[in-house]
Amino acid sequence: MAAHDRERGFGRARPDLIVGAAILVFCLVVWLITLSFDRAPPALAQNVQPASFPRLVIVVIAVLTIAMMTLGRPVAERTRRVPAMVWLSAGVMVGFVLAFQWLGIVPAMLLVCLGLPVLWGERRWYLIVPFGIGFPLAVYGLFAEVLEVHFEPSPLAFW
Secondary structure (H helix, E strand, O other): OOHHHHHHOOOOOOHHHHHHHHHHHHHHHHHHHHOOOOOOOHHHHOOOOOOHHHHHHHHHHHHHHHHHHHHOOOHHHOOOOOOHHHHHHHHHHHHHHHHHHHHOHHHHHHHHHHHHHHHOOOOOHHHHHHHHHHHHHHHHHHHHHHOOOOOOOOOOOOO
16 A cells, blocks of 8 residues: 555545645636626726736646646655745745835846845856846836836836
8 A cells, every 4th residue: 555545544535635626616716706807998908808817827826736736745755844945935025025015016026036046045146147137127028018017106116
């Protein structure tokens, strides 16, 4: 008998399958809710309809959930304690959300894209600097220029 079979017990589903099924049901319900969203007039839509972003997020959640359910390791093989780096990284991301209200989206993304690799132990500045500058500018260019999404300027934004 395999380790994951002993862990499940007779007639019990793996916990990740139960949680995954619940997440997929949630995704289905939320997707059905997005079907009731009104379409915005082209002048106000900025090339993105109100339901587009929620649906994109729902699809990403569903794909990652299916990956967890099919590719995930049995619970016995997982580590029980969450490493401190996870909590530090989560704190940096919360700080990012708070910072972009005052700094603006591009400067806040610059700080995060330069800071996270350093926090994670990367020391090759010739990789960090191009990524830290290029990624935020590419994201901004995609959304502001290609998709024509308007970003509100912040009080301290310098561009």
